[in-house]
Amino acid sequence: MFVLKQFLKELILPPLPWMLLLLAVIIFWRRWWARKLLLATFCLIVALHSGPVGYLLRYPLESRYPPLLEPAKVEPYDAIVVLTGSMIPASGLIPFATIDEYMFHRLDEAWRLYRIRPKPIIVSGGHVNPFTPAKNENQIARDYLILWGVPKNDVLAEDKSRDTFESAVEVEKILHQRSWKRYLLVTSAVHMPRSMLAFKSKAPEPIPAPGDFSLVAFEPDPFRFFPNEGAARGIFMTLHEYIGIANYYWRVHFSKDS
Known part of the structure; x- marks a missing residue:
């Protein structure tokens, strides 16, 4: 089950979905919807390599639990x-x-x-x-x-x-x-x-007690809007977390094996 979960994760997370979409465009290029699919794929790739999108996806996760600055005051x-x-x-x-x-x-x-x-x-x-x-x-x-x-x-x-x-x-x-x-x-x-x-x-x-934060506040830097490797890596990790949360929610509330 663990190996199957890891395999499915690789199917869902980039870059395999982009490859499959581009393969569909190549195979069905003569169809009317193929060029629209190509444009949609291009826009999606650009979006998931940009800083603002990464911030919007990551902020709900990182902001949920603040750093434990004064553990001596904790019970x-x-x-x-x-x-x-x-x-x-x-x-x-x-x-x-x-x-x-x-x-x-x-x-x-x-x-x-x-x-x-x-x-x-x-x-x-x-x-x-x-x-x-x-x-x-x-x-x-x-x-x-x-x-x-x-x-x-x-x-x-x-x-x-x-x-x-x-x-x-x-x-x-x-x-x-x-x-x-x-x-x-x-x-x-x-x-x-x-x-x-x-x-x-x-x-x-x-x-x-979260140990590291990659986001503090959004900086309106125009260069962050350009696709870049750092944003892509962060978005990959963030999507991985959302998939994991969905998986764990299912295991906690619905799975008989957990």
């Missing part, structure tokens, strides 16, 4: 849960060079929160892609926190989960074993709505 909690991100597929590099920027910011936020109120940190996330060699993402993330000064005994591993929903299930087991209830949940701001949906369902009493 007592038992742990800090940080969700791992992806790894750069490279060998022969120093370990921390394989951490992508999103994972770096999440770990950095967990470290900041720990310094303010030291609580055990649960690093949640395992190997995701079954078709690639296993990479010890969880171990590298834990090593990073230890290098920065978190005592080894305060860094716990949850390395069985393959996605955020499974993270919630596995983290709840750790919380239950240690009689912990309230915890800070650290992940990217754009990823927090999906994470809270899963964790509220499977591991109640999470306190959102």
Whole structure:
């Protein structure tokens, strides 16, 4: 089921839809609607590579949970849960060079929160892609926190989960074993709505602590209207989150397997 979900995601997210639309234009070029489809495809590609569209799509996600600027004022909690991100597929590099920027910011936020109120940190996330060699993402993330000064005994591993929903299930087991209830949940701001949906369902009493924000306020810069690679990458991630939210909503409210 997990592999099927990953496969369907690749079918829905760009660039495959553009390729299929262009293929349809080529095959049916003599049909009256083919040129209209080509124009619509062109406009859609331009829109999904522009800054304003990216902002409009991403803002509802990133603005939902504000940063936890003063965790010392929050009601007592038992742990800090940080969700791992992806790894750069490279060998022969120093370990921390394989951490992508999103994972770096999440770990950095967990470290900041720990310094303010030291609580055990649960690093949640395992190997995701079954078709690639296993990479010890969880171990590298834990090593990073230890290098920065978190005592080894305060860094716990949850390395069985393959996605955020499974993270919630596995983290709840750790919380239950240690009689912990309230915890800070650290992940990217754009990823927090999906994470809270899963964790509220499977591991109640999470306190959102988003670790990085890409949007602060919209800047009326004319260059942002030009299609660019940065906007396209952000929109890709945002669409990924919307698909994930829909999937998790279904699993929480309608699926018998969840």
